[in-house]
Amino acid sequence: MRSILCAFLLPFVVAASLAAQTAGSIFATPSVPMRGAPVTLMLSATSLPAGGVRWDFGDGQVQSGGTVTNHVYAAAGFYAVRATYVPFSAQLPVTALLQLHVSQPTGPAAPFLLSALRLRWEDGRTDQSVDRGFTPLVAYVDLKFEGTGLLQAQWTVDGVPLGTFAVQLAFANTARLDTRNMLPLPTTEPGEHLVSLRILSPQVTFTVPTIRYFVRQSAQEPPRVDAVLPAVLARGQDVEVQLRGSGLVKGVKVSFGRGVALVAPLRFTGPGQATARIFVSPTAREGQRKVHVVGPSGRSEGPATLQIVRVVPET
Known part of the structure; x- marks a missing residue:
């Protein structure tokens, strides 16, 4: 029975x-x-x-x-x-x-809020280059918060959520979280990808930063600039510069940092050679800066440098 x-x-x-x-x-x-x-x-x-x-x-x-x-x-x-x-x-x-x-309010209580947030890769940088199919690629967030409450957020890649997670945070402290409990960061699509954290709760009054990673088409070296001529420019100049290096082909992007803007598309004049027309802002920071290059096989800095001065010295 x-x-x-x-x-x-x-x-x-x-x-x-x-x-x-x-x-x-x-x-x-x-x-x-x-x-x-x-x-x-x-x-x-x-x-x-x-x-x-x-x-x-x-x-x-x-x-x-x-x-x-x-x-x-x-x-x-x-x-x-x-x-x-x-x-x-x-x-x-x-x-x-x-x-x-x-609960019944009995006195002042600290509200739960995020006071600081930093996104990074394991080495502390905000950009990363990996080969196609690389795994695992892990992003980290360092948090500083006040009060006690539940953090609800989404990791996103190129604006697409990997999933939603919730973590209890307590006693006005710091915390470090990462993407290892979510879907892996995808490394099958070559090129640049943007990673961010979408905060659902609590509300934040600051802009959440974004970090980048670059998926190389193959294990080949990323493009680079070995020399830039002229290498010294003055504030307010609008001039063409010659770039020499390796991997300088159509689709490559070049950056000289804040205050120096490309005003025309790059012209590729031969193997490893390109011409860039740039404008130096009158308020650009003086000093040396490395030339940044981004291409299908990754990203590099230098070794070429560009020096910004107040006035170009007479020769």
């Missing part, structure tokens, strides 16, 4: 277990909100909703919307927050549950 009963109940137990696995989780920012202050609620699910999400905030109020919503609780206490939705690959709705504690 017991075996028959177990066989009868097993499908229901399995179904309930699968439903619990696909329901997902609800994250709150801040994790312990104050009465009368807004709280951000985010549904994180392994299977995205096929339609909208029905939010039940546990205080008698419901709302239909997306996976992220905001709410203000009028009274302190404990609330059962429910997010009900139909997963994209299913037909029956599932419900994610969060037991939320709303």
Whole structure:
């Protein structure tokens, strides 16, 4: 009799277990909100909703919307927050549950916010060159924050999200995160790619920086400039310069740094030779600067340098 009963109940137990696995989780920012202050609620699910999400905030109020919503609780206490939705690959709705504690304000409390954010590669640089198919390519972010709360963000490559993640940060500290728990940074498409971090919560008042990586077509050396003539220019000059080096072919981009602009496309006059017409801003920083070159096989700096002076000395 017991075996028959177990066989009868097993499908229901399995179904309930699968439903619990696909329901997902609800994250709150801040994790312990104050009465009368807004709280951000985010549904994180392994299977995205096929339609909208029905939010039940546990205080008698419901709302239909997306996976992220905001709410203000009028009274302190404990609330059962429910997010009900139909997963994209299913037909029956599932419900994610969060037991939320709303506290009563008793004194000043530091709000959760990001005060500084730095993106970099492992060596600390903001650009990187790799061969096609290189793995793993890992980007890092160094954070400084105030208060305690949940960071919700997306790593993006060329504006496309790799996925959403949530990390609890506490006690006004610093943190280092990286992309190793996300999809790998793609290295199959040659050329330049931009990596950034899209902050979903908390709100930030500064512009999140961008770092770059260059996927080389093959293991060949990147293009470079060995010499630039003339090598000394004055502020306010509009002049043509001759570039000599290797890998200087159509599609290569050359940069002389801030305050020095190309005013016409590069002209490639022979193997390893090009002509660039540039304008030096009257406010350009004086001193030597390396010539930067970007091409399908990567990026290089120098060894050629260009010197900016206030007035070109007479010869």
